[in-house]
Amino acid sequence: MAGSTHPWWKEASIYQVYPASFQDSNGDGIGDLPGVLSRIDYIKDTGADAIWICPMYNSPQKDMGYDISDYENVYPPYGTVEDMDAIIVACHERGMKLLLDLVINHTSDEHAWFKESRSSKDSPKRDWYIWRPARHDAQGNRRPPNNWSSHFGGSAWEWDEGSQEYYLHLFAREQPDLNWENEETRKAIYETSMHFWLRKGVDGFRVDTVNLYSKVPGLPDAPFTDPTSEYQFPEGQVSNGPRIHEFLGEMNAIFAQYGATMTMGELGPTSNVRKYVSAAAKQLDMAIQFDLVNVGFGPDVANKYNIGPEDALTLPAVASAVASIQGILADSDGWVTTYLENHDQPRSVSRWGSDLTDESRVRSAKLLAMFQATLSGTILIYQGQEIGVTNAPKEWSMEEYKDVASIDFYEGVKAKTGGDPKALARAFAGLQCLARDHSRIPMSWDASPNAGFTNGEKPWMRVHDNYALVNVENQLSDENSVRSFWKKMLRFRKEHADLLVHGIYKAVQDKDLNVLIYEKHSARRKAIVALNFSGAEQPVQGPPSIEGAEKGGYLSTYGDLVEGNLRAYEGRVWIGSS
Template identity: 80%
Template structure:
């Protein structure tokens, strides 16, 4: 995947911001754009070359801003368009780039387009969304047009009493799907969601659910993959549809008008990755793939949390997922991303390491930092990951979980089992491990009231460990998680040929405790050994004699010959 003159985004470290939980500037308990602006220097000092901001568009907030009512306005509690322009200017002044979230599979049901669309069957915008008459069963009961299920559970169709038809929503009922087959709809999408912000200097987009825009004509029933449900996630008829590459080529031509714009698509499973991200295809620069972050989930969309946490992952599964991503585009003109956390994932330390003690938390955080920073592709770092934030404490009740997916899942299990305590306890245990809520706990900046996040009542509970795990405690501590992240990101920059662009080769990926791999660049190679256990493990692949020939690095700071300490990672970079 090496490139003699790579575009800026290939070697960039991108820092992701979840606005509601990053920094509140006015005491209303909700993070905002002025809060982000006040932390730009911190982000720059952390080693970031760009920021990616999750949706800040105007929204009723049924799904934390992914239900957009106006692409050209900012959600008032977050600030104004002028505040976003100030962030763009501040980042550019510091040599940093700005990416926004592009959410264009659906809008809010409060968007002006949808209000027009649902006003009557003959409205000019009726075809901008998917409307269908009901079906009826043999007893004459009204049924949705097909068996499609929504991401959040239940039918993907919502009945509209006014026009006596159903509309499609692959996500929440408040998020009706746009009809991309309508050329006028696409033109409006491009103008309001892309041109508007590109003209203000935005440098790229993370594109939400990028393989869902083209549905199979006729909207046929989905394959039955969940016998226990009346409704099925329609993967086979909504993902990677017949016109998807045509639509993405159109979008590429919009972006091309603005120079070196970065596009990273959220690409669901079962996609031909290269067909989307091949440079010659001219569609997307790269994709966010799910192989690794899905380790630990149960198969399926509506059933993903139906898993026993103690059986949720193994090191061999994690290593296989890493190999799948790293090998998917080797020796091609495509590109990948490397990430362990984002707004849709629980904290990686709690998932794949140990947060039981302060020592294990710190060592796991450094271990995972070494893993991520030595994988090829564009690096995405999520807020709080750089200080080792972890999942919510186990004693938090279900009422502290705010995410609509968590709420609906827990509610569905209760309804399915008649409120069986054992079933609800299993469901809650899965949420304690895997829920999206954990990534949305407000950022811990210092040990003051509300962790320095807000002077008011935070919209979501502050983590109980904020007095210990916060930014201020780590800024001047050379042994802190944040200091290690800064160090490993600098090593990644200095050895980009092998760490960013290198070819991955598994060495030991089936051991119960130790994960070892090589990276091969144009002039050098790297060897990485990672102990995913809380006990010492033998490790003979790297010796001190090799250190003299190159760079030798341990997450502990020093090297013990022949073994790896608990949650230790070790990296050697030298000549091929």
């Protein structure tokens, strides 16, 4: 990035850390901040320029830290504020940036603000959250204020017996939504969640659920689209509301006070993204869009795990999503991210590659590394992705799944169907494919007990059954490992940043069920990328001959220089003049 005229975050590789599952330093079975600190050199060596740490704030952990009870303190099992200070310093000493999660659509119901808000209808902080009186049906039964469902299923409203009203929670009932219409509330949010950490030297934020802050006035019922539920998902009533860009403008003005900070907002489909990430609009620097990672999910957020054999993932659908995201760079002044995994997603090898054998795992993990690293935008890498970690084994039972979204979905299906075995089997199959739990399995560092994640007796979540084979130690000195290829690919990406970070995407072959081919264009050069997503050899027209590539401008996931048919899970990239 030295000498680049672009902001630092455009060419950065960002490594995401999920604290509970990264490294336990004290044997209590829970990952912690001293554990993160002990592995910073490993992250740097992987090729990362910045670290994004998922919520480490004080929390009852009903949703793994996304239910915050105190923004200015750290969850005690993770460590202390002083530990965070040490991580910030360590990152900066190594020329790296440090990013935090900004979770401000809601708090925990144990936050002091909410405790005061629910204490009385006359509380000075009553209007800091969204309260409404009950409705009543024809028989006089108490009903929620509207028909909205939460992201985790069931009603988005919870009755509070003490103050005799409902409060809104778009997520778990322990996560009441803040009322962004209240200016006093917004100022308090900005001070405690943003200024506090920016003053400490944090370099930016991943902004959680960034398009949900502004709800439609009056909170009307959502359209009736799911006949299996009395509660309906309120996409049009809570997303991209009338004041959202005003609120983001306020936030951006705060970030601007601290120099070269960056913000990446968790957003929905690209159709709503351009205004959020426009450089001229000065709202967010980039978006974390769902178009690609949500390919193959169920019909809406509340039913995203409701999939079956008829919902098979296809390469043309993947290609269409990629084109949609990459198109933002071609027709706007906005910026995007490129990612295949995070804490809310299953493992990419199990979704888009193959985890049937170790050979297919390694080959397809390298293919996906080339795929991701040749797409424009800021690259995000999730812990364990760099060693080719897979989903949980199929042999694991529902008892091993810890995520509140997984449990609520499964229990919701059980309640709806009276425990129908076929319905529950379909529900569990969906979780085996798509659950957030897969990304939260503790990191496999070595082949010692508990995968080197903890020296305690039991980790908070079971380590992967294949940890003796798939772990960091096994790959550190192996030039043919997944991690070694990731390092090579990240270097290659930086060497050809004009194409691979900033280049304009053009699909060449995007309707084939096995092979995806695309070009990347800059002013004077182009790249051609050919990717075989199948486990069998596939014919391919191009890329051009190796002799036509720039010196050092040809790369295969197999490591050798050949032409002709693409081998199983092989990717090739060729760089030459346009």
